[in-house]
Amino acid sequence: MELPARLCGLWVLLLCFADGGDAAPTETQPPVTNLSVSVENLCTVIWTWNPPEGASPNCSLWYFSHFGNKQDKKIAPETHRSKEVPLNERVCLQVGSQCSTNESDNPSTLVEKCISPPEGDPESAVTELQCIWHNLSYMNCTWLPGRNTRPDTNYTLYYWHSSLGKILQCEDIYTAGQHIGCSFALNKLKDSSFDQHSVQVMVKDNAGKIRPSFNIVPLTSHVQPDPPHIKNLFFQHGDLYILGKNPQNFYSRCLSYEVEFNNSQTETHYILSVSFFDFISHIFLFAFHFLGKKANPTFYITMLLIIPVIVAGAIIVLLLYLKRLKIIIFPPIPDPGKIFKEMFGDQNDDTLHWKKYDIYEKQTKEETDSIVLIENLKRASQ
Known part of the structure; x- marks a missing residue:
């Protein structure tokens, strides 16, 4: 079956568009060349490199670089990079090339150049x-x-x-x-x-x-900055006013002030609030309101030692009081069996004991009287 010439031409055109619809894959660029490193001044490290050889002419080259720790990443068209680095340790820079600013878009292999720390122990x-x-x-x-x-x-x-x-x-x-x-x-x-x-x-x-x-x-x-020069110090309406002069090379808006007030008689340290009033050129005026005071650290140490002793004493007194209160509220109940035992059993035993004691004492007394009587008769016969 033969197709009309017009329809055949349309079919060929569609095939052409279909073949050109898929974009050609982006080529991986070759690495940079002649990467070198040098030091200027005292701590300025400069890396330089040349464009890769055999790069695609349709590629607008970009270079991405970062240091050995993968920090300070940078993507730029320049073929150099510098950084201030204290040269006490080894510093390395890795550089690659690509055709776009997207680092994942087929970049080249990385080229690394390091600078070693200075020689010596x-x-x-x-x-x-x-x-x-x-x-x-x-x-x-x-x-x-x-x-x-x-x-x-x-x-x-x-x-x-x-x-x-x-x-x-x-x-x-x-x-x-x-x-x-x-x-x-x-x-x-x-x-x-x-x-x-x-x-x-x-x-x-x-x-x-x-x-x-x-x-x-x-x-x-x-x-x-240097400390400010205090020109005048006075009290008014319970507030402390300080009039002074800022240190040279500074303005009031660039400085923050810290004031410490110590009372040598009471050994206390006051915390002051700063209020800025006005300044003319390098002259400033502040008013400080007393918000509170901080006691001597010795007071806190003493309290830390005394409080545990007070608490322990209170606990002991409380325990004794509770024991006595328990006895008052719940007195002990007597045992009836023990009462009858003391009235009869224990009493008989005591009576027998005393009877034995009386017999023994009587016999001893009679024997003693007999001996005395015999001794008296012997003396009379002599």
């Missing part, structure tokens, strides 16, 4: 390295010597932040007890949004015999 590195930004004017860093370190070790501290053109060395090394420290000037950074910045710090010795120790100091989490 880990027990020789300094410990408890921490820094505080004092009043937005200078930073003070302190640390403890490592376990395997000579007492005469000379330490050097290096620091860097985004406003510096190069790494600087801290010159003001000092010793305070077991701690060693160094202070360096650090004013507000050029960028007003300094909350996004940090300071990179490294401590090592001059001779290069100890393992370097690194620290990343976020500026916003390690700031300590």
Whole structure:
């Protein structure tokens, strides 16, 4: 049976659409090439790589990367990634490529590149390295010597932040007890949004015999303002008023105040509530209302010792009182059998006992009188 030419053409067209309806599977992209790692400044680690070889020309390449612990995942078209890392431990980055932003869409195999910690005995590195930004004017860093370190070790501290053109060395090394420290000037950074910045710090010795120790100091989490200057202190209507001046480089809206009031005569500590009234430039005025007081800790200790004794005494008195009350309310009922036994049985026994005693006493008396009589007769005959 021959089909009309027009119908045959329509049939061929439908077959063409059917063949092209299924999308071709997405090809798995090859891995990235020439992945390398380097360190800038003190703790800025930079990874760079090249696009994969033999990638599909119709593919818009994206790169996904994360660190060895599978944290800080990132998908971006750039062929580099950087991170501030304290280089005290091994740090690895894994990078892969794909044709979309969906990580599960046939990604390439991962390529890894690591940076090792500095050489040297880990027990020789300094410990408890921490820094505080004092009043937005200078930073003070302190640390403890490592376990395997000579007492005469000379330490050097290096620091860097985004406003510096190069790494600087801290010159003001000092010793305070077991701690060693160094202070360096650090004013507000050029960028007003300094909350996004940090300071990179490294401590090592001059001779290069100890393992370097690194620290990343976020500026916003390690700031300590100077105490305010109190200009006047007075009472009015039962309230305590404090007039003072804010520390430099800070405004009142950036600070929270803590006030402690101790009475040396009564040895009490008062908890005060703060009320902000007004400020002009760096001048502030606060009023504190007494909400309550906290007794001397000795009072609580004494009460803890006395209360158990009082409770124990009360329990003993209560038990004695209940026993006596029971006797009064429920007196013991006498036993009739015992009464009759005492009247007859016990009494006969006592009577017989006394009779035996009288006979024995009588015989003894008669014998004694006879002996006395014989003795008297003998004396008379002589």
